[in-house]
Structures are given as C-alpha cells and as structure tokens.
Amino acid sequence: MKTTVTTRTPMRVMRTPHLQKDIRLRPQTSTESNGSESGSTPRPRDPVSVFCRVRPLPSEGDLSCITVRNSTTIVLTPPEHALGNKHGALKETQCIFKHVFEAKDTQQDVFTKVAQPLVENLIRGRNSLLFTYGVTGSGKTYTMTGDSRHRGIMPRCLDVLFRTISDYQTKKYIFKPDRLNGFEVLSETDALLERQQEMNQRFASGRGGLKRKDSDPELASQASCEMAPLQGIDEDNMYAVFVTYVEVYNNSVYDLLEDGGIQKSLQSKIIREDANHNMFVHGVTEVEIKSVEEAIEFFQIGQKRKRMGHTVLNAESSRSHSVFNIRLVQAPTDCQGENIVQDKRTITVSQLSLVDLAGSERSSRTKNTGMRLREAGNINNSLMTLRTCLEYLRENQQMANNNLPPKKVPYRDAKITHLFKNYFDGEGQVSMIVCINPRAEDFEENTQVIKFAEMTQEVQIARATPMKADLGLTPGRRKANKLFKMAVNNLNDLGYTDAQKLDVDVGLVYTLGPNFPDYQLDSPEAEDTIELLMQYLVQRIDKRKILCDDLDNRMDNFRLLLMQREKENLSLRTELASLKAVYKQERDRSTALENRIRIHESSIDVLNHKLSNRERQIDDLTRKLRDHQNIITKKELEKENQKKKFDSKLAVEVDRRDRLHELKHAKLQNKIRAKDEKLKLLSNIITSDELALAKLPRSRSIDNLSEDKEQQQAATAGSIRTVTATATPRTDVYSGAPRVPRGMAAANRRHRRSRSAGEKWIEHRAQNPVPLGTVLQPYLKNRKSVTKLTDMKDLTGHNANKYILVSQDADTDGDVETKLFKGNIIPTCGGGAQVIFDDVECLKQTSPVPSPNRKRPINVDNGGILSNIGTTVSGLSAITSINSANEIASRCNVGIEGHTVKRTKV
Numbered sequence: 001m002k003t004t005v006t007t008r009t010p011m012r013v014m015r016t017p018h019l020q021k022d023i024r025l026r027p028q029t030s031t032e033s034n035g036s037e038s039g040s041t042p043r044p045r046d047p048v049s050v051f052c053r054v055r056p057l058p059s060e061g062d063l064s065c066i067t068v069r070n071s072t073t074i075v076l077t078p079p080e081h082a083l084g085n086k087h088g089a090l091k092e093t094q095c096i097f098k099h100v101f102e103a104k105d106t107q108q109d110v111f112t113k114v115a116q117p118l119v120e121n122l123i124r125g126r127n128s129l130l131f132t133y134g135v136t137g138s139g140k141t142y143t144m145t146g147d148s149r150h151r152g153i154m155p156r157c158l159d160v161l162f163r164t165i166s167d168y169q170t171k172k173y174i175f176k177p178d179r180l181n182g183f184e185v186l187s188e189t190d191a192l193l194e195r196q197q198e199m200n201q202r203f204a205s206g207r208g209g210l211k212r213k214d215s216d217p218e219l220a221s222q223a224s225c226e227m228a229p230l231q232g233i234d235e236d237n238m239y240a241v242f243v244t245y246v247e248v249y250n251n252s253v254y255d256l257l258e259d260g261g262i263q264k265s266l267q268s269k270i271i272r273e274d275a276n277h278n279m280f281v282h283g284v285t286e287v288e289i290k291s292v293e294e295a296i297e298f299f300q301i302g303q304k305r306k307r308m309g310h311t312v313l314n315a316e317s318s319r320s321h322s323v324f325n326i327r328l329v330q331a332p333t334d335c336q337g338e339n340i341v342q343d344k345r346t347i348t349v350s351q352l353s354l355v356d357l358a359g360s361e362r363s364s365r366t367k368n369t370g371m372r373l374r375e376a377g378n379i380n381n382s383l384m385t386l387r388t389c390l391e392y393l394r395e396n397q398q399m400a401n402n403n404l405p406p407k408k409v410p411y412r413d414a415k416i417t418h419l420f421k422n423y424f425d426g427e428g429q430v431s432m433i434v435c436i437n438p439r440a441e442d443f444e445e446n447t448q449v450i451k452f453a454e455m456t457q458e459v460q461i462a463r464a465t466p467m468k469a470d471l472g473l474t475p476g477r478r479k480a481n482k483l484f485k486m487a488v489n490n491l492n493d494l495g496y497t498d499a500q501k502l503d504v505d506v507g508l509v510y511t512l513g514p515n516f517p518d519y520q521l522d523s524p525e526a527e528d529t530i531e532l533l534m535q536y537l538v539q540r541i542d543k544r545k546i547l548c549d550d551l552d553n554r555m556d557n558f559r560l561l562l563m564q565r566e567k568e569n570l571s572l573r574t575e576l577a578s579l580k581a582v583y584k585q586e587r588d589r590s591t592a593l594e595n596r597i598r599i600h601e602s603s604i605d606v607l608n609h610k611l612s613n614r615e616r617q618i619d620d621l622t623r624k625l626r627d628h629q630n631i632i633t634k635k636e637l638e639k640e641n642q643k644k645k646f647d648s649k650l651a652v653e654v655d656r657r658d659r660l661h662e663l664k665h666a667k668l669q670n671k672i673r674a675k676d677e678k679l680k681l682l683s684n685i686i687t688s689d690e691l692a693l694a695k696l697p698r699s700r701s702i703d704n705l706s707e708d709k710e711q712q713q714a715a716t717a718g719s720i721r722t723v724t725a726t727a728t729p730r731t732d733v734y735s736g737a738p739r740v741p742r743g744m745a746a747a748n749r750r751h752r753r754s755r756s757a758g759e760k761w762i763e764h765r766a767q768n769p770v771p772l773g774t775v776l777q778p779y780l781k782n783r784k785s786v787t788k789l790t791d792m793k794d795l796t797g798h799n800a801n802k803y804i805l806v807s808q809d810a811d812t813d814g815d816v817e818t819k820l821f822k823g824n825i826i827p828t829c830g831g832g833a834q835v836i837f838d839d840v841e842c843l844k845q846t847s848p849v850p851s852p853n854r855k856r857p858i859n860v861d862n863g864g865i866l867s868n869i870g871t872t873v874s875g876l877s878a879i880t881s882i883n884s885a886n887e888i889a890s891r892c893n894v895g896i897e898g899h900t901v902k903r904t905k906v
C-alpha cells in the first residue's frame, strides 16, 4: 500500500546521516562561541528573556516601592527612608522587561507567557533554562513550584508535556541512561527484563527506595490540569521523560532523588562535561517517569529529602538553589512506524532546567553571623558569579563586533554557573523571572535585582538548532501505519480475511524537501546566504541520491516481482485448465449423483410414509397390549385373592376334618375294643355251638353248619373278593363272579342254590347313593332298599333272607369305591334275626387320568386275612378292606345283639 502522506513536521531540518558523525543534539561549546564563531557562519541569537513578576504586598499596611506602568514596564520609586535618599536625592527608576506580571496575574498567565514556549522547545529538541531570581520572600518558589491550589510552572510544564506526548510514549526502559549524560536504546526484551527487575525489587522488601504510592489525592489534585496539548510534536518519534532533582547548597551539589538514605543524599556530587561538551552532575539519579503524578511524587520525595538534609545540616531551605531538570528523549520509529530504530545515534535529548535560585539579599541587611553569614556569602558568591558570567558574556558579545579578544567567562567559580555553562556558552533558550516583593523595605535589594535583570537582557544566546537524524524515512509513517491497520481491521470485520496478510508500504515519499531558501544576493549578508544555499544544495543532492537509489531498488524489485508474477500467471493458467477439466468431470458426476439422490429421496419418502403407518399401528397394538396386560394383572390379582380365600377355607376344612377324624378314630378305638370283647364273646358262643352241633347227626345241616361256619369264618376273617376296575379309558370292568381268595375253600355254596329259589334281598344303602356307572351291575332280583334299619321288622318283615349292605367311599384320588357286603338273614331262636355275612363285592371306579396325588400301590400282608391280588390292588383298597372287615364285625353286632345298638347311618 502506498501512503500519500506528504505533510512534514515544520521543525525537521534535513541532514544526511553520512554527514552526521554524531547526530545527538549538541549545543555549541564555549570555545566555539567565543573563539571560533568569528570564522564560522554566525548563528541566529536571541537575548535572554527576562520577565518580571510583582507579588502582592505581604500586608495591607506595607508601603510599595514598585509601580507597574504597563505590561512591560515597572517604575521603582525610592522610599524616603532609603539609603542615599536624603532630601530626595534618588530618582525613580524605570525598567522594561519582556513582560511584567502584576499581583493579579495568575499562575496560568505566567506559565503561558514564560514556560509554555520552553516546553514547545523541549518537544522540538531544544534546550531551555528558566530560573527565578529575587530577594527572599519575593515569590520565586511560589512561581516555580506553587502550592496545591496554585500550581506553579514546574507541575504545569510536566502536565502539558505528558498531555502532548501521551500517545507517543515508549514503554519504560526502552531508553536507559548510560550514566554519562547520554542514553541507550534497549530492545523490547531487555526493556521487559528491566521492568521485571524493578517490579521484583519493589515487592522484595520495604527498603527506603523511591517507592511509588498508587494514588495520592493530593498529587492527583496537583497534577490535574485543564491545559490542552501542544502542537508541533513529531508523530514519527517515540518519547520518554526523565527527571533529575539536585540542590546546590554552600557551593556543593546534592542529589535529592538518590536512593539509599539521607547520608548518601548528603554526599556532594561533582559536575562533569560529557563528550558533547554538555555539563552534567556525575552519578545523578535520573528517573524515568510516565505520568505527571509520578513526576510530582518524585519532586515531593526530593523536597522531603531536602528538608531532612537541612535539618541535619542546620540549614535554611531558602539558602539553596534547586534545580529540577526535565529531559525529553526521543528517537524515530522504523519504516513501519512501529518500533524505535535500534541506533543510539538517532536519539535526540532535549532538556528543560527549572532553577529556583536562593534569595539575593545582602548580608549586611539580614545581619547574619556565623553559619548563616557563610551561607549568605556563598549565595552571594554564586549569584555574583552568575552576574559576572553574564556580564562577561555580554561584553564578549559586544566586543565580538569590534574584533577584540573575548574575556574568559568564570563559569567554574560557582557550581550553579558551571552547571549551566552550556546554556550560556552553547545554544538554547534562557529565560529569567525576576520576582519582586514591592514593599518599601526591599527597595535597595529590588534595585540590585532590577539592575541585574537589565544587564541580563542584553546577553545574547545562540538559538538552538535541533539536530534530528534524517534516515530517509517517510514522514507520517506512524500515522499511516495506524490508519492502514485500522483499514485492515475494518476489512477483516467485513469478512475480508486476506486483508490481514497485506503489508503496509510507508517507504520514501518522492519530494526533495522544503522550499528553496531565498537566494537574493543583493543584501549585505550575501555571503551568509550563499553558505546557506550551499548547505541546502548539498542536502538536496544527498536527498536526490537517496531517492535515486531507492527508485533503482524499487524498479529492480518491481521487475523481479513482475517476472515472478508472470511465472505465477503461466503456472496458474495451466493449473486453471486442468482444474476446469476436473471441474467438468466433477460436475457430471455430481449431476448423476444428484439424480440418484432424487430417486433415493422419493423412495425415502415412501418408506417414511410406511414407517409412520407402522408406527401408528405399533402404537395401537402397544396400547391394546397394555390394556390386556392390565386386565390380566387384574385377573391374576383376583385369582390370587380367591386362592388365598380358598386356601384359608381349605385350611379351616382340613383342620375341621382332622379334628373329626381324630374324634372318629378315638370312637373307633373304643368300638374296636368293644368289638374285641364281643368277638371273644362270639367265639365263646361259637365254641359252645360247636359243642352242641357235635351232638347232632352228621347231616346236611352239618354241612350247612359247616358251610355257615365257613361263611362265618370268612366273614370273621374278612374273606374278601376284590374286583378291580381298571379304567383305560374310563371303562369299568366287573368280574361278576367273585373269586376265591388264596387259601380259601373253592366251594361256594351260594352257587349251588338257585337264584330263583326265592332269594329276597334287603338292600341297605345310603339315602342318595352314587349311581354305579359300571357295565356290570350286581344281580339282586327281589330286593327292598332301605336306608335305615331302625326296627327288627325292617330286617324280617319282608320275608327277606338275604342282606346286602352298600357302602360308597371316595378316596383321596377321587375314585369312588362301592362295596357290597352280602349275608344271609337267619332267624334266631329268640325271635330276632341275625345276618351272617358271607361275601363282599368291591366295585371301584378309577379315573382314567392319573392323579398327581396317586401313590404307587403297596403290598400289605395281612396275615392271610387280606390277600395280595397282584400289583393292581391299591394300598388304599387294602386299607379299605381292613376297614370293611371292621365294618363287617360291627355289622355282626346287629345279628349278635339283635340290633340293640342303634345305627344312625350305614
């Protein structure tokens, strides 16, 4: 990017670097000014600017000896009591100054007229000296320093200076004092290290160093200012401010900012001359400051040290000269206007010295003795030396026109004159404020002061020529760079990311510099003009050479760049062609892919539609499933509840049955015991019958008896013929003919009788018997069914001769077992009847489905009473047989006892 910045700062003086051996600002030396000046081109000179400030009268009753006539003139009127004014011998004295400040004039007025031009000098690289001169109490310190409400020249100078350079300050320690009145340029890294070291030292310990408070309201109020920044700053330079504060007391120089305690501060310093013939206090503490508050803080530290030193030395503050130096260091920035050129020769140092001189009263008037007298003597000596120096300077300058040899100026006679030798002897601007206390008592001292001021005004000081290095860099580059960066940032914000890669070009601007000087040779100073023109032409030639070289370089660079671009262009064209082919292929491929995508998209739509339908269905089904599950859960709960109820009922039932069973068992036991006794009785009867029968003839009756006996035995022994009804599938098998048990006689007398021979059966059964679902039924032709045998007539009333007892039981497996106990009814001699059981038929209906509770059949050996008829006879059947046998026995009771025992249920 090419910048179009063509404005140049007015103070720039072109000077080619190769001609400049040392481009530091270098005031002329006394030798040059006094001796060799005659032979060289005369430099423009300005008289010392002397201002007068008349303070208000200390008290209302005081008489004044001063009258301010106008802004430049005062009149000194001798009071009547003044020395040598007998009979009005003394006349009024009128004195003219550059400007006279009256009592009503403010500190700002004084600053604007006196000090502001000096600060402008400072910024432009010129040295300046301002000192206040006057008797004690005339307002020197008030003018120079002021107080918190009426800030003096010094804080105002700092304020306006920092306001002016605020945007152009370097970081701390970029410039570093070399302890020989010069400066070095440090790199960013070194400066950073220095800053870190300083910070470490501050935090390390609370040593009595120059530690800075963060914010002091008093300082802030002193620092606050309403002044506008000054014009004319070189915006391509970077600036740093350094201050020193020294005191000259009894012709010794003390450093007021020295770190290390009062003892060290009281060690006097020596004044030395640097390589450029500038005078400086050797080893003085030079503090870099970055704000006006910081500067005032250091000033106050110095003031404090000054007071402490005076206490130690038993001195008076107004007996010393104070010198507060503000040094402005500036150096140009590089071609990009960003960093400082790392070359110490490019540094320009300018200085503003603010001097508050001690009071100038005579010792005879103050009537001092001893120490004070010595102080006064020293003060007078130093002020006298100043006066002498200025007088000699004036005389030398006046005599220079007459070609007379110059007088040696006695700068070294006093420290204060020695320190400022280069101002008077070299170049710069010197200003003096003469402070006057207008009271009549100070008339004589004021007269002396005014005489000194008049004389000083006649001294000419060479005008300072700022020597700034011209490195051929483009003026305004810093601003251009700043603008360029702003533009780049704007472009970046707008989305042009490539903008960041752009480089700013703030190279040389093709101009030969300032206008040609006036070259009219008809004036008396023609020779000077020619000299000036020659200098100007040399500068122009040099500048032209620089520009030509730069142009050649640029042309070469441009050619190279052009060739490079052409090559790039060719390769880019080839690349473009191949890319176009690739692009076409890719476009075809993408079209095909797009078509496929379209097809897939339509099928995806169909699938999506289906999917949504399916999802709806799934939702419906899920909802139904949930309903069903709820119903099932509900039912299961109900079932569970019912089961619980049933279980509880069952438990109650089982309990009740168990109890009944136990009762029955106990009853049975009793009955068995009774039956046993009865059986014994029966056997006794039988035995007695046998004995009776034995007496009868062996006949058919015997056979019958034996047959009956057999039947009796069978009945007694429980001869059982078991018929097993197998149920596969649910069919009942009835054997019909009873089988003879093992070990029994094969003969069955019953079959020998005809069935039609008049058998008449009494069927004794339950009220509602379970119907026999068997194929084969018991054959009972003439029968009468009774449910109860309550009376004898029931057994004999029907001419029945056969008795059958039908018993039905359901076992645990649910099988129904029907038993038919058969017997003959035999009338007894007592008119009763007895039943002799001779047969048992057992009909069993077995469920075709095997019950889980059904147990494997077991064989029971009952000692011949119960025969085991194969494995098909169940254990339960056997037990039933035993019960049946018992029952037969109980039935026998009917016959034996003549049914005396009441049977509730058979």
Ligand SMILES: Nc1ncnc2c1ncn2[C@@H]1O[C@H](COP(=O)(O)OP(=O)(O)OP(=O)(O)O)[C@@H](O)[C@H]1O
Pocket (backbone or CB within 6 Å): 054, 055, 056, 103, 134, 135, 136, 137, 138, 139, 140, 141, 142, 143, 317, 318, 319, 357, 358, 359, 435
């Ligand atoms: N122009 C002024 N307006 C108002 N007050 C002033 C003015 N000049 C001086 N004073 C006051 O006069 C007093 C003495 O002034 P100052 O200390 O500045 O005198 P000085 O010349 O510095 O004395 P010394 O030589 O002893 O240092 C101070 O209190 C100050 O406020």
